[in-house]
Amino acid sequence: MRRIVILAIAAFLAVSNALAEEGVWIRYPGDYEMWLGSDVQSRRIEHGTPCGVFWPEYSHWPQVTFEKEVNLEKPERIRVEACGDAYIQSPGMVFTDAEGYATIPAGNYTIQIRVKNAVKPPALKIGGPTVKTDKSWRVRWCPMESCQVATDENDCRMAYETVEPVKTEPDGKGGLIADFGRESMGILDYVVEGSGSFRIIYAESEEEAKAGTAADVWEEFNIPEENQESSHRTPFAMALRFVRFEVLSGNLKIKSVKLLREYLPIPYRGAFRCNDEEINRIWDVAAYTLHLTTREFFLDGIKRDRWVWSGDTRQSVNMAAYLFADNPVTRRTLTLLGGKDPIGAHVNTILDYTFFWIIAVDEYYMYSGDTEFVKQIWPRVKAYADWSLSRTDKDSFAVGRPGDWVFIDWAPGPMSLHGGAVSFQQVLFAESLRIAAQMAEVAGDEAKAKEYGKKSAELRAKIMPTFWNDERKALMHFKPENGEPAKELTRYANIFGIFLGYFDDAQKEAVVRNVLDNPDVMGIKTPYWQYYELESLCAIGRQETVLKRIKDYWGGMLKLGATSFWEEYDPRVEGVQHYAMYGRPFGKSLCHAWGASPVYLLPRYFLGVKPTKPGWEEYEVRPNLGGLEWMEGTIPTPFGEIRVKVHGNKIEVRSTGGKGTLIYPDGRRETILPQAASQE
């Protein structure tokens, strides 16, 4: 027996109905992201046990009210489709019939439709002669709230394709190892004979596949009944290049396995080519790495946690801007990280990650010009900025409070754990307050714009006097204590200090010499911080050094057979040691978004293309071959592509929009207008 009614999404999506197709699905902003984030981030399976994120998770609002002013000359018959239970709360109480149709009266009034769904984010779609859902509708979760603009962002839909292994090797005990030839993510589709229990090891290296329970990611399954032959799928997509089926009991035999590759269907709009084939290969693998981690959200890596981290996201936002351009993944990720009230912890519990999140929101705005999004997310930026300001120490420095994680980088020892104010955090905090002030202006909050601007300037003014050591000519990691200068010197604040213009020319030169080029100062551990170090070298025109570093570091991974770039790479270790991290033999992720930075560094600092006004309304092209003979590339923007060709002294820029400024190596400037070409 079927209960007639009730407005469930599944029942209606398939119905072809001319009226209904006029409206679009709308939601409360952030609801979908909270729900999807919780779902995606619960897929971490470690040693057969699921483990969730250790920071606060929020739910969507289980019930929201959509509303819109209408002015109807005559009554109107509308079709109400909802993800959840829906009813028309005003005018009066209008009930839908069993097919979801309702007739609303003539007049000038606010139609309010309430949708409830405790399990999935409420969504609404109305179709009618004049009344239909679109972005002019508003939504709220409680009667008192000032309405939000409803979002009509589409659901994330993944694409699938079947991939055969390049090699399959039975193990003689019913199990097998298959190699899919390159780093992949997908659902395994396999055929078994008989019954019994078995372990599936999702492995990024052959060594890991053969490591049994010492591998990092595996699950155990059981086929209870005797079967002649049966076909199965793993529960959701996992990262792997190799897969090992290990029979644990029974008379089981794995007959065959295929991979249902799961990926986000998003085109590569950016491109880069040059005369150096190793660099081209690095760009290709970096693009593939970024694409693998660009899914429902920007994930850190696809192997292990598959969680959404703000530090990683900040880099993905910039990399993705040069590969995919403005895209819904960026908006989803920034929205998820912005969370909801009440704030329970820093973003990902990490002090620096709150600041990187604010900076990333602004960078998205710079690439997209999406003021609507800035207005939508502004309350979260304000909430986190105010929260951060409420937790400073007596000197107004940002410090780690109990429960906060002061991460910076995977560096050994006391660098992050020391309780006092850290120079790098202050540089980042001052920058994020400056950014927050700018966003306040976009959102029309003059008071906050003024407040944050003032606090940012005050903090910035204190950083050099507090942390600069004039003997060592560098920003020290900690501030002096009891009149004694701090001993610890690290790269972090100095790298950002160069980039953010903290130093005069003499200071800058000294910092480069004493810190960046000084092998005695602890090196960068991860590609994550390679991004920042190389960026600051580019900022001072050291592209030649950077090109060499890219070839050494990323080329080094390629030489070891990498098909995607890693979470961490240390050229000094050998063999299987490369796969170890976190004290586990296969703890390292071999496909990590922050490993993909060449896809950003090459177009941004070699082709030299960057926006200087939101949405690329204005932009700059300042090419630097860095020792290459020629390079060509495409940079995607909201208005189309910017194409740059640099062959020796010959520079050609074509663009379909925006106002560009081409800056020649000798400093000469030239305006680039749409469709114009400039050359010398």
Added chain:
Amino acid sequence: MRRIVILAIAAFLAVSNALAEEGVWIRYPGDYEMWLGSDVQSRRIEHGTPCGVFWPEYSHWPQVTFEKEVNLEKPERIRVEACGDAYIQSPGMVFTDAEGYATIPAGNYTIQIRVKNAVKPPALKIGGPTVKTDKSWRVRWCPMESCQVATDENDCRMAYETVEPVKTEPDGKGGLIADFGRESMGILDYVVEGSGSFRIIYAESEEEAKAGTAADVWEEFNIPEENQESSHRTPFAMALRFVRFEVLSGNLKIKSVKLLREYLPIPYRGAFRCNDEEINRIWDVAAYTLHLTTREFFLDGIKRDRWVWSGDTRQSVNMAAYLFADNPVTRRTLTLLGGKDPIGAHVNTILDYTFFWIIAVDEYYMYSGDTEFVKQIWPRVKAYADWSLSRTDKDSFAVGRPGDWVFIDWAPGPMSLHGGAVSFQQVLFAESLRIAAQMAEVAGDEAKAKEYGKKSAELRAKIMPTFWNDERKALMHFKPENGEPAKELTRYANIFGIFLGYFDDAQKEAVVRNVLDNPDVMGIKTPYWQYYELESLCAIGRQETVLKRIKDYWGGMLKLGATSFWEEYDPRVEGVQHYAMYGRPFGKSLCHAWGASPVYLLPRYFLGVKPTKPGWEEYEVRPNLGGLEWMEGTIPTPFGEIRVKVHGNKIEVRSTGGKGTLIYPDGRRETILPQAASQE
């Protein structure tokens, strides 16, 4: 194929395991109530369409961390059961095996176990040689939060019994009407032949059953295939005395129907008997009414919305204290109404209902002595008190802001809608701040105790000078404006003013004469306000008047055939008009909790028994026969029953605990010690 693992409640509840049975299920406080409240309150079906509450709904936290200090001499094997995905986050990361067992190391550390469940509230149960879950565990939803004491409150479990109709009448068109003899709530269990669509009308009166779609609560169903005979159940329990099956299409025939009565298995510990059989019958029907509405939560009524309203709850808390004593329904209801952050609206969006909720929390404390609950709910009391204080007008009066509903009673006209400060709201606000100050002391928040105490006193001091009209000798509804005294005189503030001691003797006498006994002042519309009016008459010793009013009003409903008491009763209307409300012919609920107040008024003000210290540690017995010849009753307390017999001048009180004071009609006082009997 079955995926091994993963710690799901369903899989493990049935497993008999000695270790696991040592622990209890624990949760984050409030999580279960938010989830259950959302579920229960979404069962409103109006004209076939579901409609949810119009105030904010909150979700449980999708992920929480349970923790406990342990000190183990040797490693310990524990069994981890969870509602959700669980893993041991510290020490280190300890993984459970496929049966949910894990071995935790020796040492002194805090074990932290994270449980995630987006759909149902996370819960945890640990069994081990020494480590097991109990109320000494703590829980938090984010790393920064100071831990909460975990709750081990059990789930709400309903009971069922099958009831045959007293009469079944086929309608000759395949349908039928059945009468279950009295107001009931349950799931219909029915047998049909053939296929087609039909409407089920859940009716509280025979007229409603026959009213087709003019009835208030009906659903349409469809049996798609041809069946010889098939058996079905309605989706969840609905209120009804009558049910009508109306065949809409097809060759359907309803063969039979039974009711699976659904009720909360909670014993009546209170009792009342007297020489007046009509009063005894009123007590019985009031007890039945309260029991029908005492379920997952205190519901307003069982017919229509079945929602949880604070004003109704405040009365149910007091009524239930005299019928059931301290019980989990009270804690669940108060917790649900307390909501979560951020506050989006007044409780139920109603100004007065925020204040009634605070008062009800304190009344529960008075009846139960449950300081643990007060400490748990204190952050919510503080949040709502602060929020209310932040929304006062320039004179510090509580006023309705846009989106607030100033309800008071179902009274006609501008009484509630006027924007200005209303005297009744100030009386209630001052009282709730006084109560909040008391609770602050129980919770150990000295600063808030002082702040609320001061604000309550200041507000109270302003009420008489502002609202008292010395010509009319009463508190006016509004304050004077532009030097002109307000015209509107209502009972509300005057009723509470008597009860809360606002008047001197001369004023009190005048108020009784000019307002309470004055038929020209608009009368009370609902039993809801009968409760307060009769309570204030009892407070001044007018039990004789009250007894007559009870016999007239509740006796009047009985004479009309009521089997439970109504949402509203107007002796002046006739026939089917009694069932109309909200402009709908059958809009009225015929089983409404606030109709049950005799179950409170009789023991409280006739037997005269009330607690004077939390948990009935001290209490008072001040009998007043009010014209009865004799009365006897039992009042339940945490330590057992207090039994009171009053036959003319002879008063007998027996108690198993607490220190009582018997106050004779002539004012004489006598101490009642446990098991002692006192008589004259």
